[in-house]
Amino acid sequence: MTGSGPVIDKRVSIDDCLVDVEDGATVMVGGWGNCGTPVRLIAALAQRGLRDLTVIITGSAPVEPLFEIGAVTHLITSFAVYPGRAGAASSLQAALQDGSLSVELCSQGVLAERIRAGGAGIPAFYVEERMVGPFRSTDETRVIDGVSCVLETALHADLAIVGASVADPAGNLAWFDGERNFNDPMSYAADLVVVEAFEMYELGWLPPEQVMVPGLVVDRIIPPT
Amino acid sequence: MAAACLDDGSFVNVGIGIPGLVPHHVPDERAIIFHAEQGVVGFGSDRFGPTDSTVLDFFGTTYRMRPGGFMGDHTRSFALVRSGRLDVTILGAFEVDAAGGLANFQTAEMSAGSPGGSPELAGGAKRLLVALEHTDKRGRPRLVHRSDLPIGPARPADMIVTELGWFVPRGDTFVAERLADGVSAAEVVERTAAEVVFP
Numbered sequence: 001m002t003g004s005g006p007v008i009d010k011r012v013s014i015d016d017c018l019v020d021v022e023d024g025a026t027v028m029v030g031g032w033g034n035c036g037t038p039v040r041l042i043a044a045l046a047q048r049g050l051r052d053l054t055v056i057i058t059g060s061a062p063v064e065p066l067f068e069i070g071a072v073t074h075l076i077t078s079f080a081v082y083p084g085r086a087g088a089a090s091s092l093q094a095a096l097q098d099g100s101l102s103v104e105l106c107s108q109g110v111l112a113e114r115i116r117a118g119g120a121g122i123p124a125f126y127v128e129e130r131m132v133g134p135f136r137s138t139d140e141t142r143v144i145d146g147v148s149c150v151l152e153t154a155l156h157a158d159l160a161i162v163g164a165s166v167a168d169p170a171g172n173l174a175w176f177d178g179e180r181n182f183n184d185p186m187s188y189a190a191d192l193v194v195v196e197a198f199e200m201y202e203l204g205w206l207p208p209e210q211v212m213v214p215g216l217v218v219d220r221i222i223p224p225t
Numbered sequence: 226m227a228a229a230c231l232d233d234g235s236f237v238n239v240g241i242g243i244p245g246l247v248p249h250h251v252p253d254e255r256a257i258i259f260h261a262e263q264g265v266v267g268f269g270s271d272r273f274g275p276t277d278s279t280v281l282d283f284f285g286t287t288y289r290m291r292p293g294g295f296m297g298d299h300t301r302s303f304a305l306v307r308s309g310r311l312d313v314t315i316l317g318a319f320e321v322d323a324a325g326g327l328a329n330f331q332t333a334e335m336s337a338g339s340p341g342g343s344p345e346l347a348g349g350a351k352r353l354l355v356a357l358e359h360t361d362k363r364g365r366p367r368l369v370h371r372s373d374l375p376i377g378p379a380r381p382a383d384m385i386v387t388e389l390g391w392f393v394p395r396g397d398t399f400v401a402e403r404l405a406d407g408v409s410a411a412e413v414v415e416r417t418a419a420e421v422v423f424p
Contacts, residue, residue: 032262032263032299035263058299059339078339078340078341078342079339079341080337080338080339081331081335081336081337081338081339082339083319083332083335083339093336096336096337097336103337105330105337105338105339105340107340107341107342107343107344107345108262108299108303108340108341108342108345109262109299109300109302109303109306109307109342109345110303110344110345111299112298112299112300112302112303113300113303116300127307128307128348129379130344130348130379130380131307131344131345131348131349131379132344132345132379133340133344133348133376133377133378133379134375134376134377135340135344135377175296175298176296177296178261178263178264178265178296180263180264180296180297180298181263181264181298181299182298182299183298184298184299184300185298185299185300212298
């Protein structure tokens with residue numbers, strides 16, 4: 001590398017990366033189904049044995065390890081119980097039935113936009129009412145330009161765990177093959193952002209204009225095994 | 226049959242279930258641009274290639290990107306959806322009522338629901354098609370006058386495609402626009418829990 005200044009290196013070990021997360025935390029988990037999901041970080045979070053977590057994730061299946069240990073009391077999601085698995089016994093189903101887990105359903109794009117807003121300093125925004133159906137975060141409506149809209153609140157978390165197709169030690173991120181999904185907006189929307197890198201390159205390998213999320217919003221990186 | 230409903234040049238979202246099969250039934254020469262929720266635009270069936278780029282859907286099914294595709298994130302993806310750029314959305318459903326309402330996010334067996342992005346995918350599309358099997362595994366009709374299940378999207382379906390034909394919801398009745406080869410009106414009536422009109 002040319003130039004001066006301190007070398008930024010945000011790499012930490014998987015064992016150390018979540019030690020300061022506390023009971024009651026709100027946690028965003030990136031990925032979409034099997035695509036770009038930070039599975040090692042989910043396992044590491046489950047190992048902490050925390051209680052009373054609020055989890056924000058597109059679909060519930062990847063965080064089943066957290067339901068298994070009863071760590072989650074509130075879930076904000078687009079896919080809570082998957083239709084094909086309605087009859088299958090799961091810890092999530094059990095928690096729903098015994099009342100220890102509550103669910104807030106949100107249409108997938110509104111969920112993404114609430115997260116984007118949370119990372120962009122926008123406390124709330126209006127969306128056309130016909131886009132949300134019965135799934136809304138407030139009952140506040142307003143007619144704008146003749147269209148009925150509903151107020152949707154931003155989401156911000158204590159912790160975001162996200163996957164990145166590629167990362168450098170400074171936390172600059174980029175994605176391939178549809179793995180960007182929720183990983184990009186969630187990277188901005190939490191006090192502590194921990195990234196599971198699927199591939200790692202040296203500083204400078206990613207051209208600045210191809211960095212999709214700048215390293216300055218990322219706190220810690222877990223390199224691939 | 227749903228694949229035959231699509232015009233060349235159209236921008237189309239296909240939902241989970243039967244609709245997800247549609248890209249695999251579109252011939253290579255058709256210029257249809259498929260959209261997937263995670264921000265992928267321009268994938269085709271797995272016959273497209275050669276290309277070094279693949280995309281996984283929600284359940285890990287692999288699609289190949291066609292040349293000229295785009296991959297963004299969920300916010301870019303639904304910006305395209307809510308701003309009215311989708312020509313057609315094809316969703317699945319557990320049941321659809323005669324007013325075109327989609328019972329698509331929760332059954333009696335499910336202790337919580339899964340709307341996915343369907344409220345926006347329906348609300349933002351110029352045309353909303355529903356592709357589903359005409360009856361469930363126990364033979365119960367999925368086209369019903371009024372569903373006992375909760376309705377998800379605020380926007381009603383324009384057309385319903387099943388293995389028996391094409392049906393348009395008209396409020397209290399379904400109009401059978403077209404029957405599949407070898408299907409009789411009597412069979413449609415017997416397997417539908419609402420009045421069906423045959424023009």
